[in-house]
Amino acid sequence: MGVRQWLRSWPVIRQITGDDPSGRGNAVRSAATERTAPRTAHADSVTRSICPYCAVGCGQRVFVQDGRVTQIEGDPDSPISRGRLCPKGSASKQLVTSPSRVTKVLYRRPYGTDWEELDLGQAMDMIAERVLATRAATWQQRDEDGLTLRRTLGFASLGGATLDNEENYLMKKLYTALGAVQIENQARI
Structure with a gap:
C-alpha cells in the first residue's frame, strides 16, 4: 500500500x-x-413493555435472541414517551440481565445471622399466614360508640414508584379487601 x-x-x-x-x-x-449491524438486527422477537422505574409508563421494546434479552430501547409507538427513555430506563437491560440479580427467595429467621433459600410456595404460604394472623389479631369491627368500622390498623401498604398503574391498582384492591386503611404510594408522597 x-x-x-x-x-x-x-x-x-x-x-x-x-x-x-x-x-x-x-x-x-x-x-x-x-x-457493523445494529444490536437489534438479529433479534428473534421484539416484545413491547413498560419501563419499571417510575409511574410515567414509558414504552419499551425488548429485543430477545435465543431466549435472552439482548437490548431494550424506547418504543417509538408509545404515546407517552414517543421512543425516548431517561437514563434509568435506558439501563433497563442491566436490571434484567445482571449476574448479581437475586433470583431466589431468601429468608433470614428472627435473630438469625445467615440467609437461607426457601421454596417460593413456602415463602408465599408464610406471608399469607402472617397477613391473616395480623388481620385477625388487629381487626376492629366496631368502635367504642358502636359505629361499624370493619378495618385493621395492623398493616399498611406503601407502593413503590417502580410499580406501574396496574400493579398499584391491584395492590389497592387487595389491601382494601383485607380491611387496611393505610394505603399509600411513594409517587404521591
Missing part, C-alpha cells in the same frame, strides 16, 4: 479532500463501518 493510498484510508483525509466536507456521507464510511 502506497503512502497516498494509505492516507486516503483515513476518513478525515477523505473528508477534507473529497466532496463530503461535513463528514456525513461516504467520507466517513470504512470497511469496518460496513460490517
